[in-house]
Amino acid sequence: MVFWTETKSEKFSVKSLYYVYELDNPSLFPSSCISNVWVKPKISFFVWEATWGKILTLDLIQKRGWAFANRCFLCYEKEETIDHLLLHCTKTRVLWDLLFTLFGVSWVLLSSVRETLLSWHGSFVSKKRKKVWRATPLCIFWTVWKARNKLTFNDDVLLIQRLKYFFVFSLWSEAKLFIVDYPLTIVSFINWLGSS
Numbered sequence: 001m002v003f004w005t006e007t008k009s010e011k012f013s014v015k016s017l018y019y020v021y022e023l024d025n026p027s028l029f030p031s032s033c034i035s036n037v038w039v040k041p042k043i044s045f046f047v048w049e050a051t052w053g054k055i056l057t058l059d060l061i062q063k064r065g066w067a068f069a070n071r072c073f074l075c076y077e078k079e080e081t082i083d084h085l086l087l088h089c090t091k092t093r094v095l096w097d098l099l100f101t102l103f104g105v106s107w108v109l110l111s112s113v114r115e116t117l118l119s120w121h122g123s124f125v126s127k128k129r130k131k132v133w134r135a136t137p138l139c140i141f142w143t144v145w146k147a148r149n150k151l152t153f154n155d156d157v158l159l160i161q162r163l164k165y166f167f168v169f170s171l172w173s174e175a176k177l178f179i180v181d182y183p184l185t186i187v188s189f190i191n192w193l194g195s196s
């Protein structure tokens with residue numbers, strides 16, 4: 001259970017986040033790209049926080065005065081920022097490339113999480129697949145964040161194949177909630193994504 005003090009019941013609701021954040025800066029926040037997408041509340045919550053730069057990545061911890069070398073837990077090459085981790089890291093790019101291959105589209109990622117979500121309309125995706133398309137960035141963000149935390153806390157090894165599987169599995173699990181006649185297996189789901 002996530003407690004959220006902005007609502008009377010203290011239970012988390014995406015709508016309550018909407019009011020808290022949206023009031024500050026309505027034009028620049030991709031609210032409909034998060035709150036209108038059918039994914040689990042914990043995923044929406046994470047993406048709201050990430051979009052507002054409130055996820056505690058190493059660069060933010062450094063800004064709070066902690067001195068240490070900032071290295072991304074996934075690639076060990078670049079510094080960890082939220083935009084690097086969720087968009088530009090070479091390991092994360094594997095998931096974005098997989099996504100574009102599954103949908104059969106060409107796409108250029110924008111520089112920030114916020115810009116990416118604002119541009120994520122999917123007007124070229126068929127009506128049947130549009131809800132899934134809209135859920136995809138959120139599922140990538142969530143998959144990468146979970147993998148990153150596992151590497152941080154468990155001293156685990158990043159396996160790209162496992163990362164790809166977790167992403168497709170996460171997307172399939174979320175899609176079950178809203179696809180009519182949803183594909184019963186991951187393989188049939190992958191075929192469904194590639195259909196028109």
Ligand SMILES: [Zn+2]
Pocket residue numbers: 072073074075076077078084085088089090091
């Ligand atoms: Zn990286």
